[in-house]
Amino acid sequence: MPVSIAVASAAAAGLVAQLVDGALGMGFGTVAAAMLTGIGLAPVVAAAALASASLVSGVMAAAAHTRFGNVHWPTAIRLAAAGAVGGFAGAWALASLAGLDGATPVASAALIAVGAVLAWRGYHGRVPLGPARTGFTLPAGLVGGFAGAVSGGWGPVTVPVLLAVSRLEPRRAVGSAAVGQTSAAAAALLGFWIFAPQSLAVGMPLAEGLALGGAVAAPFAAWLTGRIPPAKLTATIGMLAVALHLRALVAGLALPWPLVAAAYLALAAVWAVALTGPRKRPAPELPEQRAERIEAGA
Template identity: 75%
Template sequence: MTPIAVATAAAAGLVAQLLDGGLGMGFGTVATALLAGIGLAPVVVAAAAASAALVAGIVSTAAHTRFGNVHWPTALPLGAAGAAGGFTGAWALSSLAGLDAATPVTSAALMAVGAVLAWRGYKGDLPIGKPRKGFAVPTGLVGGFAGAVSGGWGPVTVPILMSVSRLEPRKVIGSAAFAQTLAAAGALLSFWLFAPQSLGVAMPLAEGLAIGAVIAAPVAAWLTGRLPAAKLTATIGMLTIALHLRTLLTDLPLPWPAATALYLALAAAWALALVGPRKRPTPQIPEQRPAPAEAEA
């Protein structure tokens, strides 16, 4: 593996972790796209991405914990289920041919969830309240499986958490970062048991991804707690749409000008969502002054 390839992986890991640590998604997508782009087998791509995600997740979790971004009653069951889903997904990828966790149906459904999140962020109407915990286990199972197979942990789990958990956006991201660490560990254990040769092929690139991610993780966690909740929600919603739109476009013979126009429209919608609706000025009610007392005759 050439030094240029490793340096490119480190740069990609830095950018990917800024997205993932700050918005809860993007690391697995960028890592798998990079590794698949150089012609590696899917099981090798997944093993390398999981290795980098484990290292990045440990550092990211420490940073998110430092800034109070982790809701442990949600993060622990989410992570335990994510480990089980990751183990199963890695086994399936090692044993079954042509497996792909990203399907047009699931991508379309999660794009709809992203649209809801973007609308909530635009309106500033965030359902924050007493956290719901019953969703954590099924979300972790599905997210862990998707993460092991296609690097899709964040684009699956974070939109679901944002839509149903009632947690603050920063705590959704921090909890998902911790859980992703366990999901990556479960996937790596499965790869070691069922496809040990995959772990050694792309390790230099995985190390490059991890180095970049470790540098970016503390900065991303700090930024998460500083961004306004509504703008963070809108951005997560639009990123969810963009990532799953990419999945849909791979199955459609769409000319590149049309695809470019779609992404430009998404960028414009994101900018609009960040601005938010204009508040109508509150009508000024004239101050009622008491009538002057009449002078006594």
């Protein structure tokens, strides 16, 4: 494939992926990693290019989320600190260890369960809000940073966990994760520069294309996050987490494509149901309310 066409394709992929990622907190890394490895790049080269693109698009997304009030800073700062450690460690591990994979069946299954819980909450309109809990952010950022450096998995790890236990508004969970991602991507990029500098030179043209598309989409995606009703945003994030981690879970099983397609069609149907929410039945009329209604009609 000519370089110009590959870069243009990367820009288009970055634009679409960032629209999803900026609004829902996940998707950019997974889509970009699949594209880069799909055209034959070595995992370390694809990861280095992804870290470069994620840093640029992440800065734009973080600025936009801050502008629209989507960031809870105590959570974002803790995520950023832990994500930097995890991102640097992930870059070192990918450059130094053969056969490393960012996802494990156990982790993917656990995060599928978290996504299913979020979809259930969104379906029933149960979005727990209250004083923010930040104690869990350090392990979430550490694991998310490592997964982000290895396979682009920052969002699918951190955002479902934030929504599950932080009590933050969904839009602020997404925005806080976007801020944390910039630190994780910067640390991963530093790690690749130290441990695998040749990978940056090889993947840089595609990284520039991804970054350009992501930077263009980031402001609109951040604006969109605040316009989606919290319950529907929670349900959508939950279903997207299930879809992304299901992909990682079945990648090594060599399932026939009709079965995989049927699974994703079923997920799409469940997502559509989750967006509608349960049918609300009218509350039973109390005797005094009925008397007041009759009297008013008289």
